[in-house]
Amino acid sequence: MSKILVIAEHDGAKLNQATARAVTCARQIPDAQVTIAVFAADPAAVAADAATLAGVDAVVTVAHSANETALAAVLAPQIVAVAAHYTHVLAASTAFGKDLLPRVAALLGVPQISDAMAVEGAYKFKRPTYAGNAIVTLEASPDRILVASVRGASFEPAARGGNAPISALSVTVELPTHTRYVSLSAAASSDRPDLASAAKVISGGRALGSKENFALIYSLASKMGAAVGASRAAVDAGYAPNELQVGQTGKIIAPQLYVAVGISGAIQHLTGIKDAKTIVAINKDAEAPIFEVSDFGLVADLFVVLPEIEKALAG
Amino acid sequence: MRKILVGIKRVVDYNVRVRVKPDGSGVALEGVKMSVNPFDEIALEEALRIKERGEASEVVAVSIGTEDAQQQLRTALAMGADRAILVKVSEAVDPLVASRVLVAIAQQENADLVILGKQAIDDDAAQTAPMVAALWGRPQATFASKITLEGSVATVIREVDAGLETIAVDLPAVFSADLRLNEPRYVKLPDIMKAKKKPLDIIEFSALGIAADVGLKTVFVEPPKPRSKGIVVKDVAELVDALQKKGLI
């Protein structure tokens, strides 16, 4: 039997959807028993949320004031203490998971499989390399704990309807004080759909030309109920905040609809959107590589057609 | 004065579209342009700026790679690193192995800061910085977009999913560079000449006594499933119509 420990990512109140995707990956491991671990100052609300995910066999909680905010250096030794009873440790391949899991793997003395995108066996997974241009099948030794981060875009979130038992663990390890949380500033407004989990995403690129013009993307996104994304060029130029970057080194997403506006389609960008169900590209250059992957392409000046699309949606 | 260690990985240039070999054994690297991993250039630039501000005295570039990685180390020296170390391996090593090597060098060098890229654009694993921090028993500040040093504390702004997070870490510590930490300088010709005279030491991997096998093997490499090419619509009306038919808007 595979005993899978999935590390919950949360904001203190709710479980992040990325964790529900990691649960789906965990369930695909043959003969899996899936436990979600919630590390928090007060884990009750998150644990209750996690317990409702279908396919979760148990939820364990570790309450500690040091877990008020998620710091890899503080969480890792606690996870290592809990992991001794499991065969696998999984977490989402988000900024949280990317920061945390390699620290856990190293403390356990095991290698890590990053961005698992398909389960081929209990110790065999596929993952993308070279910005998604080479898919590698890796096999780990079954004689040690397997640590893997899960590529969210490859797995649907686990459904609700579960009712897993919740139990509290007491972990007695020394926690470091060399790392301290100071603050978080979020530039994107929270009343918009979340980029990582939205069904529809509209992204703007360098072609928008200014922060002021980027408002065109926000405006259309509001009309469509879509989240907003951006290319690296748009973020570097300051048109959009960093957390909106989509791509190899930003967020990897899989919405139902992705609209790329004034984005050329560099491989680093494409790897972030390959799993979108429908891709729409708006670009004035008919030769732009984005058209190689788009389901619907519109060769046009964005400043002409975006207002037209808004009007068509209103009417 | 502080000493900074920077990781320099030789990778396929980001402009190259890699091809998977038909036998599934890997990607074709023959004749392909190789460069310094872009994130490592950013890491090095940050180290150089810290030194230029008078907040460090030495910048050491380290690569774990084959003989050929000396080219990338020469680039690092031309950018301004004071010296370089190549830990020579015969084939690519797992990030856990690379991390063990970097910790050995960090200890040997008594480094105060280790600055690495947040990921290498070949394996895209994004593991090395946290692993080095863990094995070295030090703090980590990953995805850094601003590093400020004051005494024995570094304040770091990090690019996280929710926005920008600020943390404080005690030195020595490990940092990983994100895209917006800085814009790396261009190397000038005289610098390339000067770099030829800077020290580049070669250490055999086998001399470090670190096992290369960590129990993870590559079974197969394949190209991704291609996305089928769609259609070009003639105007907004046709686009809106098509999306409405699919129930997407």
Ligand SMILES: Cc1cc2nc3c(=O)[nH]c(=O)nc-3n(C[C@H](O)[C@H](O)[C@H](O)COP(=O)(O)OP(=O)(O)OC[C@H]3O[C@@H](n4cnc5c(N)ncnc54)[C@H](O)[C@@H]3O)c2cc1C
């Ligand atoms: C290490 C590394 C990591 C990277 N990671 C990422 C990443 O995660 N995500 C990412 O996106 N990029 C990433 N990049 C950058 C990537 O290589 C490209 O530079 C970037 O994606 C380009 O952004 P863009 O398409 O907005 O700009 P450009 O490539 O400049 O494209 C602008 C497009 O707009 C079109 N256009 C111009 N005016 C108009 C108009 N009026 N109407 C319609 N179309 C117009 C042009 O035809 C052009 O195709 C990375 C690069 C490196 C080296």
